[in-house]
Amino acid sequence: MSATDVTLLSAAAAARAVQRGELSPAELFQAYRAAAAADELNAYLWVADEAQAPEAPAGAPLGGVPLAVKDLFCTAGVPSQAGSRILEGYRPPYTASVVARLAAAGAPLLGKTNQDEFAMGSSNENSAFGPVLNPWDRTRVPGGSSGGSAAAVAAGSAPWALGTDTGGSIRQPAALCGIVGLKPTYGTVSRYGMIAFASSLDQAGPLTRDVTDAALLLAHMVGQDERDSTSIGFPGEIALPRSDSLAGIRLGVPEELSGAGVGIEPGVLDAFGATLKLAESLGATVETCRLPHAPHALSAYYVLAPAEASSNLARYDGVRYGARVEDGGLVGMYTQTRSAGFGPEVKRRIMLGTYSLSSGYYDAYYGRAQRVRTKIAEDFASAFERFDFVVTPTSPSVAFELGAKTADPLSMYLNDYCTVPMSLAGIPAISIPNGLSAGLPTGFQLCGPAFSENRVLEAAFALEQAIGFDAAGARSDGG
Amino acid sequence: MDYEPVIGLEVHAQLLTQAKIFCGCSAKFGGVPNHHTCPVCLGMPGVLPVLNKKVVEYAMKMALAANCRINGECSFARKNYFYPDLPKGYQISQYDEPLCRGGHLGDVRIHRVHLEEDAAKLVHAGASGRIHGSDASVVDFNRGGTPLAEIVTEPDVRSAAQAREWLTLLRTTLRRLGVSDVNMEEGSLRCDANISIRPVGSTELGTKTELKNMNSFRFIERGINAEVARQEALLRDGGQVVQETLHFDPRTEAITSLRSKEEAHDYRYFPEPDLVPVATSVEMLAAARDAMPELPAAREERLQALGISAADARQLAWRTELGDYFEAALASGNSRVGVQSLANWVCNELVARVGEDDPNASKVRPDALAGLVALVAAKAVTVGNAKLVLDRLVAEGGDPAQIVEAEDLGAIAGGDDALEPIVDAALAANADAAEKIRAGNMKAIGAIIGHVMRETKGRADGAEVTRLVRSKLGL
Ligand SMILES: [Zn+2]
Numbered sequence: 011m012s013a014t015d016v017t018l019l020s021a022a023a024a025a026r027a028v029q030r031g032e033l034s035p036a037e038l039f040q041a042y043r044a045a046a047a048a049d050e051l052n053a054y055l056w057v058a059d060e061a062q063a064p065e066a067p068a069g070a071p072l073g074g075v076p077l078a079v080k081d082l083f084c085t086a087g088v089p090s091q092a093g094s095r096i097l098e099g100y101r102p103p104y105t106a107s108v109v110a111r112l113a114a115a116g117a118p119l120l121g122k123t124n125q126d127e128f129a130m131g132s133s134n135e136n137s138a139f140g141p142v143l144n145p146w147d148r149t150r151v152p153g154g155s156s157g158g159s160a161a162a163v164a165a166g167s168a169p170w171a172l173g174t175d176t177g178g179s180i181r182q183p184a185a186l187c188g189i190v191g192l193k194p195t196y197g198t199v200s201r202y203g204m205i206a207f208a209s210s211l212d213q214a215g216p217l218t219r220d221v222t223d224a225a226l227l228l229a230h231m232v233g234q235d236e237r238d239s240t241s242i243g244f245p246g247e248i249a250l251p252r253s254d255s256l257a258g259i260r261l262g263v264p265e266e267l268s269g270a271g272v273g274i275e276p277g278v279l280d281a282f283g284a285t286l287k288l289a290e291s292l293g294a295t296v297e298t299c300r301l302p303h304a305p306h307a308l309s310a311y312y313v314l315a316p317a318e319a320s321s322n323l324a325r326y327d328g329v330r331y332g333a334r335v336e337d338g339g340l341v342g343m344y345t346q347t348r349s350a351g352f353g354p355e356v357k358r359r360i361m362l363g364t365y366s367l368s369s370g371y372y373d374a375y376y377g378r379a380q381r382v383r384t385k386i387a388e389d390f391a392s393a394f395e396r397f398d399f400v401v402t403p404t405s406p407s408v409a410f411e412l413g414a415k416t417a418d419p420l421s422m423y424l425n426d427y428c429t430v431p432m433s434l435a436g437i438p439a440i441s442i443p444n445g446l447s448a449g450l451p452t453g454f455q456l457c458g459p460a461f462s463e464n465r466v467l468e469a470a471f472a473l474e475q476a477i478g479f480d481a482a483g484a485r486s487d488g489g
Numbered sequence: 490m491d492y493e494p495v496i497g498l499e500v501h502a503q504l505l506t507q508a509k510i511f512c513g514c515s516a517k518f519g520g521v522p523n524h525h526t527c528p529v530c531l532g533m534p535g536v537l538p539v540l541n542k543k544v545v546e547y548a549m550k551m552a553l554a555a556n557c558r559i560n561g562e563c564s565f566a567r568k569n570y571f572y573p574d575l576p577k578g579y580q581i582s583q584y585d586e587p588l589c590r591g592g593h594l595g596d597v598r599i600h601r602v603h604l605e606e607d608a609a610k611l612v613h614a615g616a617s618g619r620i621h622g623s624d625a626s627v628v629d630f631n632r633g634g635t636p637l638a639e640i641v642t643e644p645d646v647r648s649a650a651q652a653r654e655w656l657t658l659l660r661t662t663l664r665r666l667g668v669s670d671v672n673m674e675e676g677s678l679r680c681d682a683n684i685s686i687r688p689v690g691s692t693e694l695g696t697k698t699e700l701k702n703m704n705s706f707r708f709i710e711r712g713i714n715a716e717v718a719r720q721e722a723l724l725r726d727g728g729q730v731v732q733e734t735l736h737f738d739p740r741t742e743a744i745t746s747l748r749s750k751e752e753a754h755d756y757r758y759f760p761e762p763d764l765v766p767v768a769t770s771v772e773m774l775a776a777a778r779d780a781m782p783e784l785p786a787a788r789e790e791r792l793q794a795l796g797i798s799a800a801d802a803r804q805l806a807w808r809t810e811l812g813d814y815f816e817a818a819l820a821s822g823n824s825r826v827g828v829q830s831l832a833n834w835v836c837n838e839l840v841a842r843v844g845e846d847d848p849n850a851s852k853v854r855p856d857a858l859a860g861l862v863a864l865v866a867a868k869a870v871t872v873g874n875a876k877l878v879l880d881r882l883v884a885e886g887g888d889p890a891q892i893v894e895a896e897d898l899g900a901i902a903g904g905d906d907a908l909e910p911i912v913d914a915a916l917a918a919n920a921d922a923a924e925k926i927r928a929g930n931m932k933a934i935g936a937i938i939g940h941v942m943r944e945t946k947g948r949a950d951g952a953e954v955t956r957l958v959r960s961k962l963g964l
Contacts, residue, residue, distance in 0.1 A: 240764075
C-alpha cells in the first residue's frame with residue numbers, strides 16, 4: 011500500500027488491517043505523521059516526530075491508529091496550550107485520563123490540534139496561533155472550537171481526532187468540515203486533564219470520518235475515572251453500529267430549532283428536509299415536537315459558561331507556569347500577565363462571567379440561567395416520552411468566510427443555536443455529514459436521552475449509509 | 490453608660506488527615522518546601538479535585554461533638570479571589586450548603602461548621618514582612634490544600650476571658666476527638682473574632698469589626714480586649730464604629746485596618762461544578778457516633794458526680810492527659826484513697842511539678858502517686874514529707890513506700906512514746922510560748938510545733954503534737 015492509500019482507510023479499517031497483519035502500525039504512524047507535518051491548514055500546533063513512533067501494540071483494539079488530540083488535552087512533556095498565548099510553551103507533567111486510556115488501547119498521539127483559545131469560539135479564529143483553514147475552501151473557517159481536529163480529519167492528515175464540546179465545539183466544526191462529531195452524555199468520559207472552559211458542560215468526544223469510527227473511538231473513551239468526581243462512566247459497552255433501517259423509529263423535529271423563522275440558511279434547511287424524507291423511506295416516522303425553552307438556551311449558556319470560565323481561568327496568573335509579565339508589584343503582574351496572555355474573546359467572557367456572579371446580580375443572571383437549564387432538560391425529557399430522537403440541522407449555516415463574523419460576537423454566538431440546548435441538558439448528540447449546500451458541507455444533528463449513545467450511533471449509521479456523503483472535496487489530493 | 494462586648498468567633502481548625510482534602514499529597518506540617526505537592530494542589534491546568542472521605546468523617550465527629558444538626562447533603566462552592574497562595578484563583582469551600590448548622594459547645598451556640606481547603610504559605614523577603622514592600626515573595630504549597638473545618642459561633646461570647654476559655658474547651662474537644670492537633674504555632678488552629686459593643690441591657694447589636702488571624706490564645710484575649718477598649722473610647726467620644734477588617738499586632742498592641750466594607754472582596758461564590766454533593770448517610774453518622782470518645786464536657790460532669798470540686802473537675806476534663814492520668818491513678822486500686830484528695834494531689838502538687846508537660850510521660854507512675862496519697866491518708870507520712878517524696882518521684886520515679894522507708898520519712902504515730910519527750914523538750918525550750926498558750930493565745934503553738942518538726946525531720950503529725958501540748962499544759 012502506498013502512504014496515500016494508507017491514509018484513505020477509515021480508522022476502523024486501518025485498525026482491522028493492522029490486526030490482520032496486512033499493515034504495520036509503524037508504517038501507518040509514519041504515513042500520518044508525514045501528512046500532519048505537511049499540513050497547510052494550520053490544523054496542528056505540534057506534530058510527533060519520527061522518533062516518537064510508538065512500539066506496535068500487540069493486539070491493541072485500536073490497532074495503533076494514531077490520534078490527533080485537541081490542544082487543550084494535557085499531554086505529558088508535549089505542549090498543551092489550549093490555543094492560548096498565556097500557556098505558550100507549557101508542557102504539563104501529566105497526561106489527561108482519556109488520552110492515556112486511548113493510548114493504552116492502541117491510539118498513540120499523532121499531534122496536538124489548533125483550537126479557539128480555551129475552546130471559546132465557533133470559527134477557530136480565536137486561536138492565539140492563527141486560524142485554521144477549512145479544507146473544503148481555504149478562504150473559509152472550519153468552525154470551532156475543535157476546528158483543528160475537524161480540519162485534520164476532513165483533510166485526511168489524521169485518521170481520527172479528539173475534541174471537546176461545551177456548546178457545540180465538536181458538532182459544529184464536524185458539520186462545517188463534512189465529518190462526524192459526537193458529544194457524549196455528560197460524565198461518560200473523564201474530564202481529568204482537559205483544560206477547563208466550563209466544567210459543568212465540557213465533554214470530550216470523537217471527530218471521525220464516519221459513524222463506525224466514532225463508535226470505535228468512543229468505546230475506548232468512556233469509563234469512570236477516580237480522578238474526576240463527576241465522571242460516571244457508561245452502563246454497558248459502546249457497540250459498533252450495523253443497522254440499515256430506521257423501522258419504527260420516531261423522530262421529533264423541534265420547531266424552535268428548525269423552523270423557518272429561526273435564521274437557518276435555506277440551503278441548510280433544504281438538506282435537512284431531504285434527509286428527513288430519507289429517514290421516512292428507511293421506516294422512521296417524522297413529526298414536529300416542542301422544546302419551548304430552547305430559544306432561551308443560548309442566553310442561559312452565555313451566562314453559565316462564562317461564569318464558570320471566569321473562575322476556571324483565574325489560575326492563569328503568572329505565578330506558577332505559563333507566561334508572566336513582570337510589572338513591579340503583585341497586582342501589576344496579574345494585570346499585565348492576563349492582559350497580554352488572553353485574547354479578546356476570552357477577556358470578554360471573563361468579564362461577562364465575573365459580572366453575572368457578582369453580589370447583587372447572581373440571582374438575576376446565574377440563578378435564572380440555572381433555572382432555564384433545568385427547564386430545557388425537562389423539555390427534552392418530555393420530548394423523549396414521544397420520540398426516540400430529536401433531530402435538527404447542526405449549524406444554521408455552512409462554513410463562512412474568514413473574518414466574516416469576527417466583528418460581531420453575537421452573530422458568532424448564533425452558530426451554537428442548535429447545539430447548545432443538548433449541552434445544557436447533558437445528553438448525547440451526533441452530527442453527521444448531510445450533503446452539500448453551494449459546495450460546502452452541512453450537518454444533520456441527532457440526539458437522544460442520556461446514555462442512549464448506542465441507539466444514537468445505530469440511527470446515525472443507518473442515515474449515513476442512506477445519505478452516502480462524498481468527502482473527497484476536502485482532500486487536497488482529490489481522493 | 491456601661492457597655493458590654495458581643496463577640497462571635499470563627500475558628501479554622503486543620504483536620505489531622507493523612508492526605509490533603511482534594512488530592513493524595515501528605516497533609517503533614519513542614520517538610521521540604523513544595524515537596525508535598527502534585528498537579529492537583531498546584532492548580533495545574535486540567536486537574537480536578539476529589540474529596541478525601543476521611544475529611545468528612547473527621548468533620549462529622551466534630552459536628553457531633555458540638556451537638557450540631559448534620560445536613561443530609563452538603564456541597565462545595567468556589568470562593569473566588571486572586572492571591573499567590575491560592576493556586577486556582579479560588580478556594581474550594583462550602584457556602585449555602587455547609588456540612589452542618591446549629592448546635593452548641595459549652596455555653597456558646599454554634600452557627601455552622603463547614604469544610605474548606607487551606608491556602609499555601611507565603612514567605613516574604615525584605616524588611617516589611619508583608620507582601621507589599623517586600624523584595625520578593627516565595628510560596629510553599631505544602632500547606633495548600635490541607636483540610637480545614639471552619640467553626641462559626643453565634644455572638645454569644647461576652648468577654649475576652651470567656652473567648653479564651655471557650656477556645657480552650659474547643660481545643661480539648663478536638664484533641665480528644667483526635668481530629669486535629671490544634672497546634673497554634675503550626676497554624677492548625679486560627680481564630681477570627683467579630684466584635685461589637687452595646688449598652689448593657691440593650692438587645693440590639695452594634696456595628697461589628699472583624700479581628701483577623703490571631704494565632705495564640707493569649708493574643709486573642711489581648712486583641713479582643715484592645716478592640717473592645719478602642720470601640721468604647723470611640724463611642725464615649727461621640728464617634729461611630731466603622732465596619733472593617735482589622736489586624737492586631739501583639740508586639741505593639743496596635744490595631745490597624747486591613748480593609749473597609751467598601752473594599753470588601755466580592756467572592757462571587759457559586760456551586761463547585763467539579764465536585765458532586767456529599768450525601769451523609771445514616772450509616773456514616775452512626776459510625777461517627779460509635780467512634781466518639783467521652784468528650785470534655787461529659788467528663789467534667791462525670792468527675793463532679795464522683796465528688797470532685799468544680800474547678801478540679803474542669804481542669805481534669807479539659808486537660809485530657811491530666812484527666813487520663815487521674816483516672817489511671819484512681820483505678821490503680823487503693824481503696825483508701827479519697828477521690829478529692831487524689832484530685833488535689835494531681836491538680837495542684839503534680840501540676841506544680843510537671844507544668845504543661847504530659848504527666849503520663851513523667852517518671853511518676855499513676856499508681857505511685859495513688860500510693861503516696863494513700864500513705865498520707867493513713868497518716869503513715871505527713872503532708873510535708875509526702876511532698877518531698879513526690880519531688881523524689883518526679884526526679885527519679887520509684888515506689889513511695891520504699892522512699893519513705895529508705896529516707897526515714899515515716900510519720901511518728903500518735904501512740905508512739907518517742908513523741909512525748911520531744912514535746913516536753915520543746916515546751917521547756919519555749920517557755921514564753923508555753924505561757925502564752927496557757928493564757929489562751931493558741932497562735933503561739935506554732936513555735937512549739939516548729940520545734941518538734943525540726944527535731945523529727947517533719948515526721949511528727951501536727952494534730953498529734955497539738956493534742957500532746959494541750960494535755961501537758963492542762964488545757
Ligand atoms: Zn497534591
